[in-house]
Amino acid sequence: MDFLNSFFSGLGITEFVRPSIGITDVLDILIVAYIIYKVIFWIKETRAWVLFKGILVIFAFAAVAALLKLHTIIFVLSNTINMGIIALLIVFQPEMRKALEQLGKGKIFSYFTRGEDAGDEKAAARTVNEIVKAADKMGAAKTGALILMEQEVPLGDLERTGIPIDAIVSSQLLINIFEHNTPLHDGAVIIRRNRVAAATCFLPLTDSNEVSMELGTRHRAAIGASEVSDAHVIVVSEETGKISVARGGVLYRDLTPEQLKNMISEQDHQSAKKKLAIWKGRQDK
CATH class of the missing domain: 3.40.1700.10 (DNA integrity scanning protein, DisA, N-terminal domain)
Structure with a gap:
């Protein structure tokens, strides 16, 4: 808990509160974990896997910097992470487009996207x-x-x-x-x-x-x-x-x-x- 408090305070979060976990929280965590697993499984087959590993290295470096209290590095990384969402949209744009296309081709939407009869x-x-x-x-x-x-x-x-x-x-x-x-x-x-x-x-x-x-x-x-x-x-x-x-x-x-x-x-x-x-x-x- 001390490490987590140090890490989040380095990112600008002043206090890390110990959560109370219930059944709905466990279900929520399992759903998110499954989604993350499917995303990782998908990007391993694309060029985004190399970029994803680079992002993991940055987060690991941020954790080490927070642990050692390297304030300058923490300042740079915290400001970089704040722009991370926009950066991810730009970097992973081709992969995200392909994922949405694959989702749109799913059979669940076939009933709504079915056009006129193609002929006898x-x-x-x-x-x-x-x-x-x-x-x-x-x-x-x-x-x-x-x-x-x-x-x-x-x-x-x-x-x-x-x-x-x-x-x-x-x-x-x-x-x-x-x-x-x-x-x-x-x-x-x-x-x-x-x-x-x-x-x-x-x-x-x-x-x-x-x-x-x-x-x-x-x-x-x-x-x-x-x-x-x-x-x-x-x-x-x-x-x-x-x-x-x-x-x-x-x-x-x-x-x-x-x-x-x-x-x-x-x-x-x-x-x-x-x-x-x-x-x-x-x-x-």
Whole structure:
């Protein structure tokens, strides 16, 4: 208690009062501890972990300074900590944005964010078949392609970076869009409600350090788009002709047309996931 009084007095808190703990206080502490645990577990997978360890070092240094009564250092650190909230918002802005995006993609909000009906099952099945047929033919011809199938999370921000199309999905249209030396071949195609919404859309690149160096910009853009949305992102490699699907920040590589169909159709989503090897960029071919 003497140490705590010394520490908090160094931070400008004149008196540390011994608390009385009840059942609600224990519940409160457990909830906060669980939230802190989940936050730490999440940031360990991001670049924020290194920054977080740096903050822990600063707090440890502040505790030592308070114990040794190093008044100048305590003064500097106390004024720094007072601005800590603003500093955290600035430093962790990309990570906080990603966390809020992940929270917004949760199923708990799906009831409130559900839009108009995406079409009957027949139209959806036709769209899947046309995409699979186009991907197969472009893979055989080694024509690079990048296709996003919008799900629950709207892709309006990405769509605005491209050129509006608003056409029925067909394999001929997709192949023609990604044909070499055509005005629309560079960028991604966004499919919404069984229609081609836009082409030449720009996608955010993933900043993950676990992505293999053998993957190019097209695959990195696919992973990046899948990290900020729940879209199915189909990629056809221009170098190898292999078909891949990015979903939830994970890249499923070297798919057959049948596997691709299972991945992007809702009816066999879980069984297809179990049969496919998960590639995060660290495994070899």
